[in-house]
Amino acid sequence: MSRETRHESPARAMSAAVAAARKAGAILREQARAGFGIDRKTSIVNLVTDADRAAEQAIVDHLLASFPTDGVLAEERGQDGRRESGCRWIIDPLDGTTNFAHGFPFYSISIALEREGVCTLGVVLDPIREELFTAEEGQGAWLNGRAIRVSSINTLDDALLTTGFAYDIRETADNNLDHFSRFALRAQGIRRTGSAALDLCYVAAGRLDGYWEVKLSPWDSAAGSVVLKEAGGRITHFNGSPYSIYGKDLVASNGPLHPAMLQVLAERP
Structure with a gap:
């Protein structure tokens, strides 16, 4: 498929990102219930868990199955994929690893699509509260299908x-x-x-x-x-x-x- 038609349907990209996030969310919920291993990265407070790695693998596998010529930039693996399409998925499989490791129920899955250097699609899933935030460039922002807007506080x-x-x-x-x-x-x-x-x-x-x-x-x-x-x-x-x-x-x-x-x-x- 040519670069020009690679993401001809924004709805297809959004659908793939949401499905990938939900797969990762299921992994995080299961590992939170069943238990997981914890390692340290660069410091005593910088953690990575088995859940980070498993969720990231599920996201990458799903997205590259749908868009095999896309690139990937993910927290645990760095750069991956082919990026022939001019598009790259930017992924945090578990944003809030320290919270997750302590059983503190506030963490998320974050998936963005970068087209020619500009992020044009965003999906953030809170798997505990089942809150799905989605947005596409020029299309507004949504929480579980309901339009959201910033506050009007001015001081x-x-x-x-x-x-x-x-x-x-x-x-x-x-x-x-x-x-x-x-x-x-x-x-x-x-x-x-x-x-x-x-x-x-x-x-x-x-x-x-x-x-x-x-x-x-x-x-x-x-x-x-x-x-x-x-x-x-x-x-x-x-x-x-x-x-x-x-x-x-x-x-x-x-x-x-x-x-x-x-x-x-x-x-x-």
């Missing part, structure tokens, strides 16, 4: 924010604690969930009003960024420049809060 005093911390928090001063302390004194509240994909989707759905984080990887934000933008949100880097999933920092908001969040992030101790 930090009224805002509920979320953030996260990098795995090297113990080894570097660039660990987000300074930003956290400043936002804690400005916002109505701050949450730390442990799943960047769900953080972005919760801002998209109006459950949260803003989110910032440092030292992210492409698979952390690829799908959620599509959902957020299609729900009317705004996402940039800390300096206000257009967001790229290959950058290392992120600030996302409902839009009205964005200038105030950028201002806080620009402050120096």
